Amino acid sequence: MSSRLSDEHISRAFRRAVATTGLIHADDTAILFYDLSFLEQRVRDLQSLFPPNTLHAIAIKANPLAKVLERVCQWGAGAEAASLPEIHLALNAGFPPKKIVFDSPVKTRAEIEFALNLGIHINADSLEELDRIAAALNGAKPKGTVGVRINPQVGTGKILSTSVAGDYSKFGVPIHAYRQELIERFLRFDWLSGVHIHIGSQGCEPALLLRGIERMVEFVDQTHHAFNQRGIPRRIQLIDIGGGLPASYARDARPMDMRTYQKEIAHRFPQLFSGDIRLITEFGRYIHANAGWLASRVEYVKRDPGIHTAAIHVGADMFLRECYHPDDWPHEVTVLDHAGNAKAGLDENPYMIAGPLCFAGDLLAREIRLSKVQPGDYIIIHDAGAYTLSMWSRYNSRQTPKVIGYYQDGERFEVLKERESIQDILDFWA
Numbered sequence: 062m063s064s065r066l067s068d069e070h071i072s073r074a075f076r077r078a079v080a081t082t083g084l085i086h087a088d089d090t091a092i093l094f095y096d097l098s099f100l101e102q103r104v105r106d107l108q109s110l111f112p113p114n115t116l117h118a119i120a121i122k123a124n125p126l127a128k129v130l131e132r133v134c135q136w137g138a139g140a141e142a143a144s145l146p147e148i149h150l151a152l153n154a155g156f157p158p159k160k161i162v163f164d165s166p167v168k169t170r171a172e173i174e175f176a177l178n179l180g181i182h183i184n185a186d187s188l189e190e191l192d193r194i195a196a197a198l199n200g201a202k203p204k205g206t207v208g209v210r211i212n213p214q215v216g217t218g219k220i221l222s223t224s225v226a227g228d229y230s231k232f233g234v235p236i237h238a239y240r241q242e243l244i245e246r247f248l249r250f251d252w253l254s255g256v257h258i259h260i261g262s263q264g265c266e267p268a269l270l271l272r273g274i275e276r277m278v279e280f281v282d283q284t285h286h287a288f289n290q291r292g293i294p295r296r297i298q299l300i301d302i303g304g305g306l307p308a309s310y311a312r313d314a315r316p317m318d319m320r321t322y323q324k325e326i327a328h329r330f331p332q333l334f335s336g337d338i339r340l341i342t343e344f345g346r347y348i349h350a351n352a353g354w355l356a357s358r359v360e361y362v363k364r365d366p367g368i369h370t371a372a373i374h375v376g377a378d379m380f381l382r383e384c385y386h387p388d389d390w391p392h393e394v395t396v397l398d399h400a401g402n403a404k405a406g407l408d409e410n411p412y413m414i415a416g417p418l419c420f421a422g423d424l425l426a427r428e429i430r431l432s433k434v435q436p437g438d439y440i441i442i443h444d445a446g447a448y449t450l451s452m453w454s455r456y457n458s459r460q461t462p463k464v465i466g467y468y469q470d471g472e473r474f475e476v477l478k479e480r481e482s483i484q485d486i487l488d489f490w491a
């Protein structure tokens with residue numbers, strides 16, 4: 062399977078969307094598209110690579126659209142929830158509690174009790190949280206399972222703000238200082254059966270992710286050794302390797318694919334594939350990013366000497382990281398005409414792609430070369446399927462765009478979410 066959707070594919074799907082009566086309205090100034098066939102293939106590939114009892118808890122934060130979650134659930138995957146509302150999104154989409162992994166870094170007592178009562182798998186983020194879970198259980202056995210997140214302290218990747226396994230991290234229990242205390246908790250809490258890591262999102266080389274797994278496996282061996290020494294016949298049963306496999310955001314970028322990553326894991330840690338333990342994965346970006354692309358109508362083109370500015374209908378409201386840290390989060394940007402056809406040639410001047418928000422940094426691309434852009438054309442932001450709509454900002458109170466899913470190059474379309482209405486905005490601020 063290719064790592065990204067090609068320009069030709071996007072042009073073909075967009076041409077078909079524009080030609081479909083009643084699908085796109087005049088006020089749909091921007092539309093987020095999802096290739097659901099591509100998305101399904103990503104999930105199915107993941108499932109085929111790992112042992113059948115693996116729980117693939119796809120990170121909801123990457124793409125919380127209810128209709129997409131319903132599909133992900135129907136395809137047999139699970140859901141990773143980073144908050145109580147994300148648990149509710151998962152339950153509403155049909156995920157059974159035992160396929161939900163609750164990873165919020167700040168769980169209240171009430172949230173812990175809610176998850177325990179339903180039998181949702183909880184990963185405690187700290188020793189303190191683990192003790193709260195113990196208090197909530199009060200001697201009873203949990204209906205579901207419980208793990209603890211360790212920070213394997215293997216270092217940071219290229220993007221500091223999404224790297225979470227440095228010496229200091231606000232997540233997890235740092236392994237160097239707390240190894241012994243962690244082992245003691247495993248000895249004391251006979252319901253504690255899982256270990257969890259997550260190294261970072263994008264920008265972390267697979268070698269760093271693998272080093273994290275190595276530290277976790279080392280810790281599991283040490284805990285088993287402690288069990289053996291005390292004659293305790295228990296084993297750690299759940300190993301949660303988190304997410305973090307980078308997605309490709311550029312036509313010449315070829316990050317490691319899931320198949321190669323799985324092979325590396327299986328080669329270096331065959332014990333994880335022996336059937337004795339159950340694996341959990343929490344991929345988000347790799348699953349969703351390349352399945353989505355955004356099309357925004359160009360409203361104006363300002364032609365200043367030496368530089369042109371194409372003003373479009375999304376900016377930092379949907380592409381928060383991209384506008385604030387453009388060097389870390391570049392997207393490919395291309396242009397189609399009003400009917401979806403690729404435009405030929407290159408304009409002599411470079412373009413700024415400007416969003417609609419009231420601040421100077423609301424630029425989605427800076428000084429890029431494009432064909433001559435006209436009002437009414439569409440700017441395509443590629444690989445927009447993960448951490449985009451889910452990071453929507455309310456600044457300037459713009460409406461979230463319509464979301465359209467499609468199958469097989471646009472043979473069939475389905476509205477996944479309507480554009481937000483003015484009433485929705487009034488309700489938000491009421």
Ligand SMILES: Cc1ncc(COP(=O)(O)O)c(C=O)c1O
Pocket residue numbers: 120123141164259261262263303304305306343344345346347
């Ligand atoms: C605990 C946890 N698991 C999984 C993920 C998903 O990471 P990615 O989307 O990079 O696969 C994240 C993302 O931040 C996370 O914090």
